Amino acid sequence: MKAIILAGGSGTRLWPLSRYGLPKQFAPIHQGKSLLLKTVERLCDYLKYEDIYVITNEDYKFHVIEELRKVSTNLEGNIILEPVGRNTAPAIALCIKFCLEKLKCSPSEPLFICPSDHIIEPVKKFTENLVLCEKLAKNGKIVTFGIKPKEPNTGYGYIKKGKNIKDFEKSFEVEKFVEKPNLPTAEKYLKSGKYYWNSGMFGFTVNTMLKEFRVHSPQIYKKMSLPYEKMQADFGNMPNISIDYAIMEKTSRSAVLEADILWSDLGSWDSIEEIEAKDENGNIRIGNVVEINSKNSIFYAGERLVSAIDIENIVLVDTKDAILIAKKGSSQKVKDLVNILKARKAPEVIEHPTVYRPWGSYTVLEEGARYKIKRITVKPGQKLSIQMHHHRSEHWIVVKGVARVTNGDTVKLVHENESTFVPKSTKHRLENPGKVPLELIEVQNGEYVGEDDIIRFEDQYGRK
Amino acid sequence: MKAIILAGGSGTRLWPLSRYGLPKQFAPIHQGKSLLLKTVERLCDYLKYEDIYVITNEDYKFHVIEELRKVSTNLEGNIILEPVGRNTAPAIALCIKFCLEKLKCSPSEPLFICPSDHIIEPVKKFTENLVLCEKLAKNGKIVTFGIKPKEPNTGYGYIKKGKNIKDFEKSFEVEKFVEKPNLPTAEKYLKSGKYYWNSGMFGFTVNTMLKEFRVHSPQIYKKMSLPYEKMQADFGNMPNISIDYAIMEKTSRSAVLEADILWSDLGSWDSIEEIEAKDENGNIRIGNVVEINSKNSIFYAGERLVSAIDIENIVLVDTKDAILIAKKGSSQKVKDLVNILKARKAPEVIEHPTVYRPWGSYTVLEEGARYKIKRITVKPGQKLSIQMHHHRSEHWIVVKGVARVTNGDTVKLVHENESTFVPKSTKHRLENPGKVPLELIEVQNGEYVGEDDIIRFEDQYGRK
Incomplete structure (x- = not known):
């Protein structure tokens, strides 16, 4: 079985911690780790790490790389890129196409799809459910993980269970999927004992889901006949639709697994109570x-x-x-x-003072009338673009590691406790040729110190 | 009339804004100004600024200089230093001695004493009261400013008024001073209409107060016979006693002026309601x-x-x-x-990240494992001590103004957007020879970056 983690969301429900530039799945929310990393680690209990894939978009790709690197340095190829967000059905279709074309998966390969920003505990219980899910998937089912409701929550979708699936414990046919109910309805659901919270996790084989797309979502199915790169390039023309709408509410193959785990989607700061x-x-x-x-x-x-x-x-x-x-x-x-x-165009909803970039990160320590001070961290082996500023010069002081600095026509190494100066309108590049993160302090001086005073000549991350 | 402002307190009742390093009277609490500056400005409505004096201690002297400079550059001589805090009676005695010996005041000179950390509005009303206060003082009275209670406040002392003073409006004999009452008593006081809050402001002539010290506080009076410098040097042997205890509760010369002003001692964050x-x-x-x-x-x-x-x-x-x-x-x-x-020895009760020094201020922008980054502001004409650090080197980048830097045997000027480097164990000095504040960024590097790694060779502010 392969797992695909959905990590393209830009949720700000945990603002001010989560922001557009650092959505919930990437913020170090729980025990100092990101929810994405927790998700990967959880899956690793059952799957090999090279069988774990993440679908995200270009903006968040380097966040994903950063988190995957904490598990293995070898997972950059395990990122699937959706050019634009089109909800879960097109994303899953793209992943299936990726598996078939790029990974040469057999149609009988089981896939497990899950969000990147939920909390699940304990891992052992989850793994037991995952094993069961794989069996059900191999049996032709599209499996959802149902969570026993603890209270009449009106923020979740519900799944009504049908009859038991023969020979499978805790597994039921699905009688119906229902959208977020009002409070009296949620209370009725809770009391009945027949409803689960829909946790947004799914297991199925490639083959099963292909069939369902063909029947219930021909528009998406048609795009799947394109070669992978074409399907990806044409992704903006996909319908914006969730897998629940597109498939789950229509298919006769759905099953619900009673997942006896502690689960939270951390949908608000109040829900921190469920995990701390x-x-x-x-x-x-x-x-x-x-x-x-x-x-x-x-x-x-x-x-x-x-x-x-x-x-x-x-x-x-x-x-x-x-x-x-x-x-x-x-x-x-x-x-x-x-x-x-x-x-109000408040910067506080877009980025943290620490801004992540493919090469590392920077933090604005202070900004004055004609100056700005940044702490810059460059990851080992990474390099910033060749660039130039017309309105500011830059003093760089290395406080940790080593920098290779291209400054006009010269290239030199700058070590800890050494400094260098980049005048205005001079082409320059900053690299970390070393084995440990490079940390340096940048003092910008000039009549204008906005981030947009930058001319990029060459960028290994393809930025303009 | 001369005014003396009591500014030696180290109040932290408005923590985290007020701290030991920046007590309430110096913090920019109201309309971006310190309460001390507001107090000086208020007195200036009636008095010439050169007739306004401030008594404080060595630790806070440069804060007072800084605030007085906002009114006039010529007031450094208007600071009276108490070597240690001994409450208001010894402080007032020292001020009287200062007036007689240093200012050659006549014994008939009226003095007005007031706290530095209260809010009073409107200024015009206060000035009217001050005029009346001066007249009463010249008439041999020790005048207190009584505030009509607005509620049964148990945090203030009260003054019970006696009969009207002939020929003076809103002026009464004092029947008694009472300490902070309990709530039922405070309610009784409020209802009676005969009590005022004691605002801690006093007016009297030098002569009147001298007589009262002689009669009611001979221990302090005896010290006043010493020359000013000796009295100051022996200040630690003064009794620790307030003017209320030492004189006001005993004298028969007291008068209370019904001050129809909006008054608050800003004793807690709740009291901000009274002024905003x-x-x-x-x-x-x-x-x-x-x-x-x-x-x-x-x-x-x-x-x-x-x-x-x-x-x-x-x-x-x-x-x-x-x-x-x-x-x-x-x-x-x-x-x-x-x-x-x-x-817990939490640094947050001692100093703000911005620390004030006689020569200016510094702000720690960030501290890492082997580095510390500061923004340093040096006032025009000021200079830091000649100093040396054994465990850190320092990079300085000027972002505004001009620095004169002594670095080992060399002296050079460093201008905006220029930098210099001070190696470990090298004697150095930083000065601002210019006319505008010097702002520079300091990046310290070394195995230890604590403030106590400093050897001072020469300091114009007398620090060790």
Whole structure:
């Protein structure tokens, strides 16, 4: 079985931690790791890491590379690129095409598709379910993972189970898929014991899903007859439709597996409660938190000290440039806040002060009237584009590692505690020829220090 | 009349904004100005600025210089230094001695004494009161400013008025001074209409107060017979006592002036309500604040974006390195929090990331394993000590102004967008020979980058 992780979403429901430039699946939300990495590690319990693939888009490709590298340095080929987001049905179709054409999979190959931004525990239980899922898939089923509802949640889709599937434990026919219900309906579902939360994970064989696309989604099926590169190039013409709509609600092959796991889609800051331990007063404290007489609150500190006095039922999230405080139970309104900020063109919804690039990252430490100070990290072996700025010169001081600096016609190595100067309108390039990350401080000086004063002459990441 | 402002306190009741290194009177709390500067400006409405003096200690002297300079460059001589804090009675005694010996004041000179960290509005009303105060003082009275209570506040001392003073409007004999009452007593006081809040401002002539010290506080009076420098040197042997205890509660010369001003001692974050405008939902919003459906809260944003959802009756204060959230009405517990942090030796109660020095200030922008980055501002004409570090070298990049850099045996000027390098164990000095503030970025590199790796060879501010 191969697994494909869907990692193209740009969710900001955990703003200010998740932003367009660092969506939820890439943010170090749980135990200092990204949810994508947690997802990969979880799958590795059953699958070989080289059988794990990730579908994402060009913007997030280097985030995925970065996370996959933490598992193995050999997984860059395991990234499938969707040129634009077209929801899950076209994404899965593209993955199937990739498997058939690029990986030369047999049509009987089972595939497991899952989101990149959910929490699942414990791993062992999940693996047991995955084994069962593979068997069911090989039996011609399209398997969904159903989660036993814990409360009448109105934020999830539900699956109504039918009769037991013979010879398979915890496996049922699907009577119907239902969309997010209202509260009375959700309560009825919960009480009936016949409904599961739809966790958005699917298992099937290539063959099974191909047949279903042909019958229920001929528009997508037709595109699948194109060669892979053509299908990819034409991806913008795919219908924007989820696999639930396109296939699951129509197929007669669906099965639901009662997955007895702790599952959360971390859809809001409130849901952090499902995964983090509470102190004796019901508080969740992450980071440097000092409190007096506070109860049932979530304190998510970043780099700063967070202190609280007599606080109850409050969620506080601190990041380098933005703070959120919300009444507990109101954190789903983060989306309204994000919309307000977007309308104001607030930079805090787009990027963190630390901005990730294919070659590494930079953090703006301070910006003044005619200067800007950045800490720049370049990964070993990576290089920035050959570039030039008309309005600023740059002082570079290496604080860790070694830099190869092209500065006009000269090339030299700059070591820890050495500095160099790049004048205005001079072609230059920064590289890390070493084996450890290069860290340097850049002090920009000039009448204009905006990011758009850049002319790129050559870029190994294909950027203009 | 001369005014003396008491500015030696190290209050942290407005932590995290006020800290030991930047007490309440120096923090830019109201309309971007310090309370000390507001106090000086207020007095300037009636007095000449050269008649305004400030008493403080060595640690805070340069803060006072900095604030006084905003009014006139000529006021450095108007600072009276108390070597150690001994409460208000010895401080006032020292000021009287200063006036007699250094300023050659006549014994009939009226003095006005006031705290440096209170809010008073409007200025015109205050000036009217000050005029009246001077007249009463010249008439042999020791005048206090009484504030009509707005609520049964248990945090203030009270003054009970006696009969009207003949020929003086709004002026009364003092029947008694009373300490902070309990709530039922405070309610009784409020109801009676005979009590005022004690605002801690006093007016008297030198002569009057000398007589009172002689009668009621002979221990202090005896020290006043010493020459000024000796009295100052022996200051540590003064009794630690307030002017209220030492004189006011005993004298028969006291008078209370009904000061019809808006007054607040800003004793807690809750009291910010007394001076800042509220929006239609009762929120006070300072800085970059975005909120949805929030009520009766105080949002005090520093440099960051503060966002709030469905928040009620909360005080939030954001600074560069620490956040406080408190239930409204609980902000007096800040002192408990400060005590917890002190016990933990938390740096956030001592200094801000921006640290003020006699020559200017520095801000730590980032600290890594073997490096530290600072933005340094040197005031025009100021110079740091001749110094040396054994464990770090320093790169300096000037981003504004001009630096004169002594580096071993060489002295050179470094201009905007130029850099220089100071190796380890090399004597060096940084000066601003120019007319505008010098701003530079310092990148320290070395196996140890603590502030205590410094050997000072010469310092114009007398530091070791």
